[in-house]
Amino acid sequence: xxxxxxxxxxxxxxxxxxxxxxxxxxxxxxxxxxxxxxxxxxxxxxxxxxxxxxxxxxxxxxxxxxxxxxxxxxxxxxxxxxxxxxxxxxxxxxxxxxxxxxxxxxxxxxxxxxxxxxxxxxxxxxxxxxxxxxxxxxxxxxxxxxxxxxxxxxxxxxxxxxxxxxxxxxxxxxxxxxxxxxxxxxxxxxxxxxxxxxxxxxxxxxxxxxxxxxxxxxxxxx
Amino acid sequence: xxxxxxxxxxxxxxxxxxxxxxxxxxxxxxxxxxxxxxxxxxxxxxxxxxxxxxxxxxxxxxxxxxxxxxxxxxxxxxxxxxxxxxxxxxxxxxxxxxxxxxxxxxxxxxxxxxxxxxxxxxxxxxxxxxxxxxxxxxxxxxxxxxxxxxxxxxxxxxxxxxxxxxxxxxxxxxxxxxxxxxxxxxxxxxxxxxxxxxxxxxxxxxxxxxxxxxxxxxxxxx
DNA sequence: ACCTTGGCAATGCAGTCGTATTGGGAAGGT
DNA sequence: ACCTTCCCAATACGACTGCATTGCCAAGGT
Numbered sequence: 001x002x003x004x005x006x007x008x009x010x011x012x013x014x015x016x017x018x019x020x021x022x023x024x025x026x027x028x029x030x031x032x033x034x035x036x037x038x039x040x041x042x043x044x045x046x047x048x049x050x051x052x053x054x055x056x057x058x059x060x061x062x063x064x065x066x067x068x069x070x071x072x073x074x075x076x077x078x079x080x081x082x083x084x085x086x087x088x089x090x091x092x093x094x095x096x097x098x099x100x101x102x103x104x105x106x107x108x109x110x111x112x113x114x115x116x117x118x119x120x121x122x123x124x125x126x127x128x129x130x131x132x133x134x135x136x137x138x139x140x141x142x143x144x145x146x147x148x149x150x151x152x153x154x155x156x157x158x159x160x161x162x163x164x165x166x167x168x169x170x171x172x173x174x175x176x177x178x179x180x181x182x183x184x185x186x187x188x189x190x191x192x193x194x195x196x197x198x199x200x201x202x203x204x205x206x207x208x209x210x211x212x213x214x215x216x217x218x219x220x221x222x
Numbered sequence: 223x224x225x226x227x228x229x230x231x232x233x234x235x236x237x238x239x240x241x242x243x244x245x246x247x248x249x250x251x252x253x254x255x256x257x258x259x260x261x262x263x264x265x266x267x268x269x270x271x272x273x274x275x276x277x278x279x280x281x282x283x284x285x286x287x288x289x290x291x292x293x294x295x296x297x298x299x300x301x302x303x304x305x306x307x308x309x310x311x312x313x314x315x316x317x318x319x320x321x322x323x324x325x326x327x328x329x330x331x332x333x334x335x336x337x338x339x340x341x342x343x344x345x346x347x348x349x350x351x352x353x354x355x356x357x358x359x360x361x362x363x364x365x366x367x368x369x370x371x372x373x374x375x376x377x378x379x380x381x382x383x384x385x386x387x388x389x390x391x392x393x394x395x396x397x398x399x400x401x402x403x404x405x406x407x408x409x410x411x412x413x414x415x416x417x418x419x420x421x422x423x424x425x426x427x428x429x430x431x432x433x434x435x436x437x438x439x440x441x442x443x444x
Numbered sequence: 445a446c447c448t449t450g451g452c453a454a455t456g457c458a459g460t461c462g463t464a465t466t467g468g469g470a471a472g473g474t
Numbered sequence: 475a476c477c478t479t480c481c482c483a484a485t486a487c488g489a490c491t492g493c494a495t496t497g498c499c500a501a502g503g504t
Contacts, residue, residue, distance in 0.1 A: 023341075024341065025341055026340075027250065028249070031490080031491060032492065032493085033491085033492095041452090042452065042454080043453085043454090044451095044452055044453045044454065044455095045452055047452095048450090048452060048453095053491095053492060108341065111336065112337045112340070112341075114333065114337065114384060115249070115336065115337040118333055118334070119246065119248040119334075124388050124389055127388070127390070128388075131385070148398045148402040149402050149403075149406070151385075151395060151398075152382075152400070152403045154381065155380075155382045155384075155385055155391075156374055158380070158381030159379065159380030159381035159384070160377040160381075162381070162384065163353070163376075163377055163380065166340060166350075167346055167350060168349070168350055168353040169377075173373060176370045177370050177371075177373040177374040178374070180370035180371050184371070184406040184407070227480085227481070254463090255460080255461085263482090264482065264483050264484080265483085266481095266483045266484065267481080267483075269462090269463075269464095270480095270481065270482060273463090274463080275462060
């Protein structure tokens with residue numbers, strides 16, 4: 001064997017560059033040569049590690065998903081053992097929202113891939129089971145245990161992410177909407193708390209945890 | 223004046239073809255020549271009505287938005303005067319979900335444009351005020367009147383649309399999640415209804431209105 | 445010392461892209 | 475009848491695309 005090069009490390013390096021290009025200019029701007037220059041390597045090297053562009057795209061797609069999972073995992077681990085369901089869900093969902101700048105970039109890439117897979121049903125089918133698992137898990141954490149509510153919460157997260165990326169919602173608005181939803185799901189019986197005049201929700205967790213998330217995000221970038 | 227040709231009609235014809243191409247193969251496959259052949263015209267004619275590709279894209283984007291608004295408008299008009307808020311919101315949101323095949327195609331295009339505008343902040347900024355208006359309107363229809371809940375409902379709709387397009391949720395599941403959310407927003411005080419043992423939600427509106435929407439959708443296609 | 449093998453750069457190729465340019469034909473105004 | 479003005483098709487151009495091919499270099503195995 002001649003040289004020793006970590007194959008997967010190179011592929012991740014290239015996928016990183018791809019995500020940078022996609023985050024700035026969209027997936028349409030992703031070409032072998034663009035990615036190569038963004039990665040600081042030659043176009044031939046990209047071809048060496050990905051025999052076809054499609055192979056590169058598929059790898060990058062899975063890389064995006066792995067990043068999201070890692071993001072959730074670290075968010076959950078920072079909660080300690082056996083966190084209350086509401087805090088757990090909030091942390092997981094907030095970790096998936098594009099709140100910081102780094103998460104925003106990843107979100108743009110994820111959104112691009114969302115449209116990408118929408119016209120490639122075969123690729124989209126692979127992501128399906130993990131969504132179903134997630135819905136099931138969310139349902140297990142809800143007081144009602146209903147998967148309809150879990151599916152709704154997950155959809156709300158996705159929509160918040162989309163709107164934050166589009167600039168329609170600010171990060172704080174997204175967190176407020178999330179907390180309002182968790183209020184509905186966890187305190188539906190006692191409506192008094194939400195309707196008590198003069199009560200302001202933002203005195204609660206929303207503000208401070210927004211900043212905390214921002215910190216975590218930038219820390220990750222460094 | 224030589225010939226008489228309805229300028230805007232031609233542009234809509236071309237935009238229609240563009241949407242067909244984008245729905246089947248994504249926005250990346252949208253080129254002047256592809257759109258031209260899909261529209262059954264020459265590439266030169268496309269250039270005649272859109273001096274640049276960007277102009278064509280911008281026009282198509284606004285055409286997509288107009289279709290969505292029209293979809294909502296007809297759905298609302300079919301409700302008669304002064305409908306109950308819950309029915310009104312349900313009809314509007316259901317009209318925006320990609321439940322039928324035609325709406326699905328339009329949804330794919332809308333999703334593609336979502337990713338498209340995500341890397342073109344200037345274009346995205348134009349869509350912002352209408353979203354804010356929509357949130358405000360939704361809030362006015364909610365019992366709580368809270369815009370946080372309205373923003374959440376709108377985000378839930380967007381997320382449901384994305385997941386239906388991706389095949390993660392079926393149309394019926396999306397409607398169930400929507401109705402569950404409306405339950406939360408409109409009946410939060412009386413949790414008894416949702417927790418009464420043996421009660422099955424699907425006996426309600428969800429099933430039959432799914433079919434009704436499908437009919438309306440195919441009817442529009444014809 | 446030779447030779448195989450993997451890492452990598454460079455080049456070539458056929459095709460497509462967006463756009464500019466050209467030109468002909470058809471329809472009115474004068 | 476001429477001429478202007480618009481509709482539209484065709485073509486040319488340079489840039490770029492994904493991919494295949496080629497060749498050099500370095501690092502082990504034998």
